Amino acid sequence: MKKEAKHLYKKAIDSLTLSVEIFNRPNDCGRIPGVLIFMDHAFEMLLKASIIAKGGRIKETGAKETIGFSACIRKGFSDASLKFLNEEEVLTLQSLNGLRDAAQHYTLEMSEQHIYFQAQAGLTLFRDITRRVFNINLKTQLPVRVLPLSTSPPMDIQAFFASEITDIKKLLIPNSRKKLEANEKLRALAIMENSIQGNESQPSDKELNNLAEKLSKGSTWVQLFPSVSTLSFTQNGYGPSLDLRISKNEGVPITIVPEGTLGSNVLAIKRVNELDFYNLGRDAIAKKLNHTGPKITAAVQIFNIKNDPECFKQIKIGNSLFDRYSQKTIEKIREGLKEKTIDEIWMEYRTK
Structure with a gap:
């Protein structure tokens, strides 16, 4: 392994270990942002180490700073000479990075199940990239005990979103005065939806308020987050050897019909510039x-x-x-x- 790549890989392992350590902490103080921030840093270091190991560059000509997280993903996915990521892995990374951004720069509320599958899917992906690029078994780099554990294991992604929406609806009951908490939980779900659509921007307050209003009026989670319905969990193994990956299905076919058509749902149609x-x-x-x-x-x-x-x-x-x-x-x-x-x-x- 090249010296610079080896150095970055060591930093990645350090941050991954801290992320999982914070996940397993019995104290909830700063737990969710801590898990996301350290895991996000672990992946940035791993992606940069992978790019260098494959002969790529992490600094543009004349630049003083290295490329950012999103640029690393693009190189790992789009550059034919470097490619080491697939579409579903990009989705996992973009979702994690969006959640980290929200947790670090503002506020974010995530359920135990949500933080669990982000942590477990992240650990699985870290292991996959490490094996694919460096031919290293991650188990040899970490103590056996360093794995995310949870008293509330994840259900399938459809049941998970339905459960999250039920909790958010309770926060939106009139006179509950918990609109801020509801928007914090909606933000985490909206970031995942945006990631699937290839939108790396954070949801605005206006967008979150619109989601909350539609939810209060009876919209289902499929109507609010249509892209998520194309996802599923793929699980292999059990206990400490559990692999969890976010997979993309064919999704629900969409037909554009005139406004007001009986039995149809209204979805946003995104026009790319x-x-x-x-x-x-x-x-x-x-x-x-x-x-x-x-x-x-x-x-x-x-x-x-x-x-x-x-x-x-x-x-x-x-x-x-x-x-x-x-x-x-x-x-x-x-x-x-x-x-x-x-x-x-x-x-x-x-x-x-």
């Missing part, structure tokens, strides 16, 4: 790949980039049309250049 997704022009790609614009044009044609909707879209602004490319275009061209040199592509393009 296309210019944010297709955020590259040809010359920007050429600069990133260190080739000329015309040769990138050749690569775009030879690799059929414009036939891939995840890579290319022609966007109309005013009366003008612009060819725009996503970040995936860079990965696709890099993969193609492993099979053909840019000069071979240029000759093929000229011939055609």
Whole structure:
């Protein structure tokens, strides 16, 4: 293992151990934020160690500071030369990071079951990455006793959300004066929903108030958190050797119907800013790949980039049309250049 990666990995193990130690603490003082903050730090160190071990960089050219948590996730998932994360693991990491952010910078209330499955799923994922990237069995790095334990083991995720909503409804009873506590518990659930949708921002007070109002009017948890219905727990083993992972199912099919259709539920339809997704022009790609614009044009044609909707879209602004490319275009061209040199592509393009 490279020296820098080894140093970061040691820091990751230290923070993971502290996270689990705080989880098992009999005193509840600062327990939930302590678990989340140390586990989040453990993963940031582990992700950076993994990127370095795979030959990547954790500092951009000329930057004084290393990349942040979200950038580490993107590298581990999207960079073809480094990839060591899958989609479900990204979901677990984004959810944990969002909860940590709320716990560290404001207030957050989580039930024992919620903090349990976040801690156990986190420990399982830490073990998976450690084995996958470093070929190390995490059990050899930690004392046998260092595992999350709970007197209230987790149920399936649908039952868990239904139970959480029932508790929140009790807090929202008129004249109970517990709206703040209800919003704190709603914040934890909303962070998980946002993570599944790829939204890393914290829910606003307005969004939480809207959720509370809809809940008071009889909305179900599936209507409020539709993306969560696509998740399930995958459990292997039992006792100290329990593995718990958050898995993504196919989910409930959604059909868009006219407003007011009998028997239909109202869901928010998220429109992504296309210019944010297709955020590259040809010359920007050429600069990133260190080739000329015309040769990138050749690569775009030879690799059929414009036939891939995840890579290319022609966007109309005013009366003008612009060819725009996503970040995936860079990965696709890099993969193609492993099979053909840019000069071979240029000759093929000229011939055609």
